[in-house]
Amino acid sequence: MPVILQGLLTILIGVGGCIGYFFLSNMVLDKVIFPARGENAGRNINRANAVRPWLFLFPALFLLSLYLVYPVIGSFLRSLYGRNPDEFVGLGNYISLFGSDDFQQAFFNNILWAIFVPAASTFMGLLVAQLTDKLSWGNFAKSMIFMPMAISFVGASLIWKFVYANDADIGLINAVRAAMGFGDPVDVVQIPFWNNFFLMVILIWIQTGFAMVILSAALRGIPEETIEAAILDGANPWQLFFKIKVPQIMPTIIVVWTTITITVLKVFDIVYTMTGGNFGTEILPSYMMDFMFRDDGRATAIALVIMIVVFPVMYSNIRQARKEMR
Amino acid sequence: QDLKYPVGEGDFNWDSYQAYADAHDYSGETISITGPWTGADNELFSSVIAYFEAATGATVNYSGSESFENDIVVSTQANSAPNIAVFPQPGLLADLAARGKVTPLSDETAAWITENYAAGQSWADLASFAGEDGETKLYAFPYKIDVKSLVWYSPEQFEEAGYDVPETYEDLKALTEQIEADGGTPWCIGLGSGAATGWPATDWIEDIMLRTVEPAVYDEWTTHGIPFNDERVVNAINEFGYFLQDGRVNAGREAAANTDFRDSPAGLFSFPPECYLHKQATFIPTFFPEGTVVGEDADFFYFPAPAEGDLGKPVLGGGTMFAVTADSEATQGFLQFLQTPLAHEIWMSQSGFLSPLKSANADVFPSDSQRNMNNILTNATTFRFDGSDLMPGEIGAGAFWSEMVAFTTGSQDAQTTADNVEARWAEMGK
Amino acid sequence: MDNIAGQKSSLTWATHISVFILVMLWLIPTVGLLVSSFRDRDQISASGWWEAPFAVELTARGRAATEATPDGDLYVVTGNIFDDEEAQSYFPKGSDDVVAFGTSGRNPTEHPAGQTADLGDGQSLVVNADGSYEFRTPEKPGSRGQRIYFAAESPPKFTLANYNQVLNSDGMGRAFLNTFTVTIPSTIIPILIAAFAAYALAWMDFPGRGLLIALVVGLLVVPLQLALVPMLGLHNRIGIGQSFMGIWMAHTAFGMPLAVYLLRNYMAGLPRDIIESAKVDGATDFELFLKIILPLSLPALAAFSIFQFLWTWNDLLVAKVFLPSDDASKVMTVKIADDLLGSRGGDWGILATAAFVSIAVPLVVFFSMQRFLVRGLLAGSVK
Amino acid sequence: MASLKLTDVEKAYGPVKVLEDINLDIETGELIVFVGPSGCGKSTLLRMIAGLEKITGGTLEIDGAKVNDVPPSQRGIAMVFQSYALYPHMTVAENMAFALKIAKKSKDEIEAAVKNAARILQLEPYLDRLPKALSGGQRQRVAIGRAIVRDPKVYLFDEPLSNLDAALRVATRIEIAQLKEAMPDSTMIYVTHDQVEAMTLASRIVVLAGGGISQVGSPLELYERPENEFVAQFIGSPSMNLMEGTVTETGERTVVDLDGQGIAVSHYPSLPEDMGARVRVGVRPEDFVEAGGEDFIFSGKVNITEALGEVTLLYFETDAGAVDETVIAKLPGTHRDRRGQTVTLGADPSKVHVFKDGKSLLYR
Amino acid sequence: MASLKLTDVEKAYGPVKVLEDINLDIETGELIVFVGPSGCGKSTLLRMIAGLEKITGGTLEIDGAKVNDVPPSQRGIAMVFQSYALYPHMTVAENMAFALKIAKKSKDEIEAAVKNAARILQLEPYLDRLPKALSGGQRQRVAIGRAIVRDPKVYLFDEPLSNLDAALRVATRIEIAQLKEAMPDSTMIYVTHDQVEAMTLASRIVVLAGGGISQVGSPLELYERPENEFVAQFIGSPSMNLMEGTVTETGERTVVDLDGQGIAVSHYPSLPEDMGARVRVGVRPEDFVEAGGEDFIFSGKVNITEALGEVTLLYFETDAGAVDETVIAKLPGTHRDRRGQTVTLGADPSKVHVFKDGKSLLYR
Numbered sequence A: 001m002p003v004i005l006q007g008l009l010t011i012l013i014g015v016g017g018c019i020g021y022f023f024l025s026n027m028v029l030d031k032v033i034f035p036a037r038g039e040n041a042g043r044n045i046n047r048a049n050a051v052r053p054w055l056f057l058f059p060a061l062f063l064l065s066l067y068l069v070y071p072v073i074g075s076f077l078r079s080l081y082g083r084n085p086d087e088f089v090g091l092g093n094y095i096s097l098f099g100s101d102d103f104q105q106a107f108f109n110n111i112l113w114a115i116f117v118p119a120a121s122t123f124m125g126l127l128v129a130q131l132t133d134k135l136s137w138g139n140f141a142k143s144m145i146f147m148p149m150a151i152s153f154v155g156a157s158l159i160w161k162f163v164y165a166n167d168a169d170i171g172l173i174n175a176v177r178a179a180m181g182f183g184d185p186v187d188v189v190q191i192p193f194w195n196n197f198f199l200m201v202i203l204i205w206i207q208t209g210f211a212m213v214i215l216s217a218a219l220r221g222i223p224e225e226t227i228e229a230a231i232l233d234g235a236n237p238w239q240l241f242f243k244i245k246v247p248q249i250m251p252t253i254i255v256v257w258t259t260i261t262i263t264v265l266k267v268f269d270i271v272y273t274m275t276g277g278n279f280g281t282e283i284l285p286s287y288m289m290d291f292m293f294r295d296d297g298r299a300t301a302i303a304l305v306i307m308i309v310v311f312p313v314m315y316s317n318i319r320q321a322r323k324e325m326r
Numbered sequence B: 001q002d003l004k005y006p007v008g009e010g011d012f013n014w015d016s017y018q019a020y021a022d023a024h025d026y027s028g029e030t031i032s033i034t035g036p037w038t039g040a041d042n043e044l045f046s047s048v049i050a051y052f053e054a055a056t057g058a059t060v061n062y063s064g065s066e067s068f069e070n071d072i073v074v075s076t077q078a079n080s081a082p083n084i085a086v087f088p089q090p091g092l093l094a095d096l097a098a099r100g101k102v103t104p105l106s107d108e109t110a111a112w113i114t115e116n117y118a119a120g121q122s123w124a125d126l127a128s129f130a131g132e133d134g135e136t137k138l139y140a141f142p143y144k145i146d147v148k149s150l151v152w153y154s155p156e157q158f159e160e161a162g163y164d165v166p167e168t169y170e171d172l173k174a175l176t177e178q179i180e181a182d183g184g185t186p187w188c189i190g191l192g193s194g195a196a197t198g199w200p201a202t203d204w205i206e207d208i209m210l211r212t213v214e215p216a217v218y219d220e221w222t223t224h225g226i227p228f229n230d231e232r233v234v235n236a237i238n239e240f241g242y243f244l245q246d247g248r249v250n251a252g253r254e255a256a257a258n259t260d261f262r263d264s265p266a267g268l269f270s271f272p273p274e275c276y277l278h279k280q281a282t283f284i285p286t287f288f289p290e291g292t293v294v295g296e297d298a299d300f301f302y303f304p305a306p307a308e309g310d311l312g313k314p315v316l317g318g319g320t321m322f323a324v325t326a327d328s329e330a331t332q333g334f335l336q337f338l339q340t341p342l343a344h345e346i347w348m349s350q351s352g353f354l355s356p357l358k359s360a361n362a363d364v365f366p367s368d369s370q371r372n373m374n375n376i377l378t379n380a381t382t383f384r385f386d387g388s389d390l391m392p393g394e395i396g397a398g399a400f401w402s403e404m405v406a407f408t409t410g411s412q413d414a415q416t417t418a419d420n421v422e423a424r425w426a427e428m429g430k
Numbered sequence C: 001m002d003n004i005a006g007q008k009s010s011l012t013w014a015t016h017i018s019v020f021i022l023v024m025l026w027l028i029p030t031v032g033l034l035v036s037s038f039r040d041r042d043q044i045s046a047s048g049w050w051e052a053p054f055a056v057e058l059t060a061r062g063r064a065a066t067e068a069t070p071d072g073d074l075y076v077v078t079g080n081i082f083d084d085e086e087a088q089s090y091f092p093k094g095s096d097d098v099v100a101f102g103t104s105g106r107n108p109t110e111h112p113a114g115q116t117a118d119l120g121d122g123q124s125l126v127v128n129a130d131g132s133y134e135f136r137t138p139e140k141p142g143s144r145g146q147r148i149y150f151a152a153e154s155p156p157k158f159t160l161a162n163y164n165q166v167l168n169s170d171g172m173g174r175a176f177l178n179t180f181t182v183t184i185p186s187t188i189i190p191i192l193i194a195a196f197a198a199y200a201l202a203w204m205d206f207p208g209r210g211l212l213i214a215l216v217v218g219l220l221v222v223p224l225q226l227a228l229v230p231m232l233g234l235h236n237r238i239g240i241g242q243s244f245m246g247i248w249m250a251h252t253a254f255g256m257p258l259a260v261y262l263l264r265n266y267m268a269g270l271p272r273d274i275i276e277s278a279k280v281d282g283a284t285d286f287e288l289f290l291k292i293i294l295p296l297s298l299p300a301l302a303a304f305s306i307f308q309f310l311w312t313w314n315d316l317l318v319a320k321v322f323l324p325s326d327d328a329s330k331v332m333t334v335k336i337a338d339d340l341l342g343s344r345g346g347d348w349g350i351l352a353t354a355a356f357v358s359i360a361v362p363l364v365v366f367f368s369m370q371r372f373l374v375r376g377l378l379a380g381s382v383k
Numbered sequence D, E: 001m002a003s004l005k006l007t008d009v010e011k012a013y014g015p016v017k018v019l020e021d022i023n024l025d026i027e028t029g030e031l032i033v034f035v036g037p038s039g040c041g042k043s044t045l046l047r048m049i050a051g052l053e054k055i056t057g058g059t060l061e062i063d064g065a066k067v068n069d070v071p072p073s074q075r076g077i078a079m080v081f082q083s084y085a086l087y088p089h090m091t092v093a094e095n096m097a098f099a100l101k102i103a104k105k106s107k108d109e110i111e112a113a114v115k116n117a118a119r120i121l122q123l124e125p126y127l128d129r130l131p132k133a134l135s136g137g138q139r140q141r142v143a144i145g146r147a148i149v150r151d152p153k154v155y156l157f158d159e160p161l162s163n164l165d166a167a168l169r170v171a172t173r174i175e176i177a178q179l180k181e182a183m184p185d186s187t188m189i190y191v192t193h194d195q196v197e198a199m200t201l202a203s204r205i206v207v208l209a210g211g212g213i214s215q216v217g218s219p220l221e222l223y224e225r226p227e228n229e230f231v232a233q234f235i236g237s238p239s240m241n242l243m244e245g246t247v248t249e250t251g252e253r254t255v256v257d258l259d260g261q262g263i264a265v266s267h268y269p270s271l272p273e274d275m276g277a278r279v280r281v282g283v284r285p286e287d288f289v290e291a292g293g294e295d296f297i298f299s300g301k302v303n304i305t306e307a308l309g310e311v312t313l314l315y316f317e318t319d320a321g322a323v324d325e326t327v328i329a330k331l332p333g334t335h336r337d338r339r340g341q342t343v344t345l346g347a348d349p350s351k352v353h354v355f356k357d358g359k360s361l362l363y364r
């Protein structure tokens, strides 16, 4: 049991430590460094208030820069080198990437994913959140829709093999086709172009739960009076939803959209396990995994391309944040 | 862990064990090993380790990992590597050796391998790479070999249909056509393997290569001495295409490209049979339907060589290699332990283990069929390691796989397939 | 809202029905997984899970017995096919529903059950629905009995073996505890740290705020793979090495961008008046955070903790890199992937079972957290 | 265009009954004002009429049809919420136009209606702002505007003017009165705390208290002939003074001895058996006049004075008798230096109310 | 305990200046009331004093120290928000106790303070409820309670009584007045729309309009001697009537010819050069008396009457002259049937105001 004890202790130390840090650093700031006393009281208060945000931010920023910023910078440098870490190639990796058909295909597919999956998941999540909102068994329904979130990607891919398999004895789709007399089984993950969408369906199936949870919390935060007012104004449920509720939770929708977009840009497991990137289904993260630990120069270059793809999303978020701050 | 067989019992080479035990004592020392063996294989390997522990008093921590290849790269780069890593792919090992992450083995070990392993020199060569300093040294000890040149079938179905085991590559083609003519489907092929989808097809190409070109050409092929789109390679791919033709593969070639390799042999055992032949390595019985007895319900024959030509009986195989990633005395001791016949016999006597070690007693094999497999290995006139494992990862575990998938589905011809791989390989060289 | 008069019942019904359909759509694949977890691998790859609850026609084979009683110039072999060992391996409990039989693997269902088949050479065979057969042959049978193929209804077959294997395998309990040891601190600590940062980014004014928000969004997309090697190296250098401490730190850091991002966006939406009111009441930023912001951010905290919990619970990558590989510190995912699935993976029954076993705890977490995703937390506070 | 009928309406939040036994007939074209102490259920009753709260007992009829289960949007009502309930994501103009857009009115029509409402409510400069950039009063005006632009059968106003300044309040009140006059058929229900609003706007006032209706009547009726002490004190500001005493003369007129503080003569009739009964005498502060003759009522020492400009409030300390321990008189003109003086007050007997057991003698 | 000094304070939202040139000295112990039309910046000014809005120009001093940059929590203020701003997750009791807990007061002390405030505000039954289960008025009382329990140097009230019923409003108003009296040192700033509140509570009233201060003075000063037309009309309800006319006599008293509608005599002094100037004459509705003698002022036809009980409002239609086209008179008693009659009104010359170019003749 000592590991458990260790775990409990860590929770205590970790949580206590965090609170302790924030509490003590605050106190030190207010009482010791910039005491609100004496002739400099006003100035000190101002200084303390200028420092305080950084106190609050410090642990998070520290971890972020150590665990994420630093590796990203390292990766960027690494991406300037070839397969052999001593061989400087400048932008060579990027240039050859963009010249490669596979990369272009992966890039194109990835854009498809980044548009379609967030859109569909957010929409479905919103739909479910709204529909289940007032249902007596809504919580149960939500849990069911949420369930895929709790399944690992590998498990999820397995599940979907039972749906997509090109054997009417295993794959549900082909079983249905067979039952309806459609003749030969088809392998849906081999249908050019559309197979991408069949793979996306899996991620949508998973991410809808995420969107639902967040959006349902947001829907519940809408002031009831505005809804009541709209009902009195004669809005039908449809208008109520699209004209009153959706605009009010727009910031949350952006959050959900962003998060899912980012998930899309990171998840390689589905493509990896379903098709291994074959049949024209390669996407950037799975393409990156082909090089990961083999040709780090190229793998890191792909990683950075992925990060660049996310710029528009970042931009829209910054704009939203600006708007909130007036 | 208890010893699987009490010391002194059975046909095992106990002398070698005793001698080793007397010479080595590592009490209190610990060594760590990581490798690709998990589940049942993990237990089997542990039964071998137990004898080492008993003999030396050392403790061995073995951990198997599904994602061994990634894990070992991470841990060597982060300087937390285990003492010994068991590499299933020489390509990755070569990479790490070139980066100086692996300790070379002694020249005596190299000599020992040459001497004691069947086709010893080829084994020693296989495990020798250029190190960080550019000097070629022995970096690993091969142990546990798979034979890939096997074709599996159901003896009873053969008997019923009146088919004979083909002796030559030409016979195999004739049988294929005959089965087709009889209204059956000759082959079950499945390339599906998640992220690794396509690798079974590369085994086909390698086997066909060994049967159509000189071994030296094969070696040049795997080292990019000749371009990948050499006409001989294209020819080999076309040969594979012969088996993929309509009516020769269960459910058609498109399905084959995505059928899981673990599921595809099941066709051999259904009634009526969905297929009569399945080419796969020694390990495949694990995935036969439960209760299938190798030797009775299922059997194998050597993927035959052409009658014409003088290429002999080439054998394609794979295997694992023990490399030292963090040296210590006990680590060296463990590698010496692997040189005792007993270290091979223990695993041999259980399942799924072939060894080129000549001094290992073949009597300990639990069944004839395993002994036969080992014979295929030891009788090989040419032994070649799985070519895709020798190629750089992006090719051997990347482009080669995926292009073969594309070829199998029929969406591109052999020339394009070879050209595409060559393009990737050529670009890498830059 | 629940109080509104005269909601149309047709609409309510439409809602009920469409939610039901959605739930069904979402559930079908999962049910497939659940059913599959009770089947063994052969069955999983032989027939669809939706057929599992029904009897299926299975083609099997066996051999007739070898003892024969002479009857005129013929030998008669009688018996029941289900007494045969090989047939039993397909039908351990026998079957009353033999549909057809045959003598060749090519055509195993040549003759309907009960019909006497003329096999040529004076031989004849009949197999009845209950499996009893009568084989007549002019020659005394040899050591191997006559091959009989037959098709019979096989009752649904379920097994707990997969569960048994997953749950009772060595060290599973330990792995389960280890998983908790990893997940709980890895869920709680980042929330706290991120909440403070999120508050600062949402409600404190300082230069560079917009930039930091952008940075957080940008970091969301960093692939973990990039960070593994440098961080493990760092842990080794500062002496944490591979340990629980290390994985807590790693999970905390890797969960940080999403946590800060979600929480900041939620907090930014809280009514300004309430926060100002607390400021006027003399609350310092610290008190304001603890006593006003945290309780009001409950839905966001709950949502994030669900996700962080899920992610750490299902994580394999980070656990493999930052935890030692010995049995004492294996978490469930590693245990399942490396110990249970066998060398080349793909034991679908185990995979399905493992997926189901590991889904249970996250679902409990979800259920218990769901109550915090409450309505009207802010109701009545401002006009 | 719409009449309302409430029969035995009640509302319970769980076990707590907030409203009970509400019976009320509202004729087409009436402007009914609900008044009552804070928390007595005015908003709740309004919301029930709107359909935003389920009616937990009794029936509500609009134009003779039971509408308990008719959804709010079908009831043809517009409501101004106490908390404004503006759509935060729409500009002022959009907020006002929303209902019309929903009703698929033509663009011109919508624009005209919004312009008109904005003019009335002096919101023209703010039409393009979001609610969060408005002051409290501006928000409230937008909320009113939203109701005005529609043309509903029934208007419900929940304290629509509480955040407006005096001038605007008067203006808006008159606007509402004119609106009412222009649409004599539309029925309005109005919740307010403002006496003046209630008195000037209402065709009838409903006084709610303690979960039920205390009195219904025209403003003057309530002012002049309150049915019980509660209504008497609630209507009028400052409220009516209540003083305890014993009846000493009954008949056409009633005389009460105010326990030594004076004598009150009232034109309220009393019965012989009231003789000697303990009652309360009520006089509105503004009904007091300085110095009385025979109908002497009350004398006391001035404690505080509050000069309001046109009138002055005098607060008298009483030893006993007065229920609230203070008696207030509102005298015309400025009386700044009366503090500490003893003043004698009288009142017209027709304006002297007498309550027995809380009920007015007039209503037995 | 605290004096405030505002010097050239201004507030801009982006390019829009909401407040400008605010200069104000507030002495320790004063109760200052801000009044002004909706949206004139009262809340904004209050929030700047609290430290919740950045002061974009000028300086704010508390007790002589510039506090422009001092955070709200350090300014020693309590504020009642126009929007309540209750903590939604705390019960009523917790809401009120919050500031005290923050200040680390002892449990008993907190409990006593909360109990006391709850008693004053009649909130005892609701102490354990969450804000969402309260009525509008109850919420407002909680907001007030939150300020009362603390003992700050400066109180800021933003329309604290706007949702209360008349009785409670009077009670709370008196409570605030007593609070003030009990703590003569605490300074209070109070925003209201209610004339009565402003008049009764304020030691001085600040009239804000058009982004600046229109007049500062004691309630009676503002009522009796408004500096300009705006203040004259803003203070008093209904507002002062303004009628146009030409000066026909100057000197100690001023006589104005109301363009044929009558003649006004005022005791406001005028200069000889005012002779013949166009001016506006202001008379409060309540200063009118029926029928004047010599100082005849105004006669017109009664258009509408509004009976408020003690007084009646008469609305006169005017052909011209009156700025708002309606003249209102407030006459004591009930005058129900005067509609359509022509009535002649007079007023005491000392209560007749004269404005030239918007400014009162008194203030030149």
Ligand SMILES: Nc1ncnc2c1ncn2[C@@H]1O[C@H](COP(=O)(O)OP(=O)(O)OP(=O)(O)O)[C@@H](O)[C@H]1O
Pocket (backbone or CB within 6 Å): D132, D133, D134, D135, D136, D137, D138, D163, E013, E016, E018, E036, E037, E038, E039, E040, E041, E042, E043, E044, E045, E082
């Ligand atoms: N965020 C903002 N952006 C632009 N203008 C604003 C903003 N907030 C308030 N205003 C404007 O500033 C002016 C002053 O607002 P403030 O709330 O101070 O008015 P107020 O005098 O309190 O009015 P009320 O009596 O109606 O509450 C208003 O015209 C308002 O529209």
Ligand SMILES: Nc1ncnc2c1ncn2[C@@H]1O[C@H](COP(=O)(O)OP(=O)(O)OP(=O)(O)O)[C@@H](O)[C@H]1O
Pocket (backbone or CB within 6 Å): D013, D016, D018, D036, D037, D038, D039, D040, D041, D042, D043, D044, D045, D082, E132, E133, E134, E135, E136, E137, E138, E163, E165
């Ligand atoms: N959700 C609720 N649960 C329990 N009690 C409630 C709830 N909502 C309101 N109440 C109670 O119901 C009573 C009536 O509330 P309502 O809002 O109708 O009062 P009101 O007359 O409008 O008061 P005000 O004039 O202060 O707005 C109040 O005492 C309130 O505390």
Ligand SMILES: [Mg+2]
Pocket (backbone or CB within 6 Å): D042, D043, D044, D082, D158, E135, E136, E137
């Ligand atoms: Mg209310």
Ligand SMILES: [Mg+2]
Pocket (backbone or CB within 6 Å): D135, D136, D137, E042, E043, E044, E082, E158
């Ligand atoms: Mg305001």
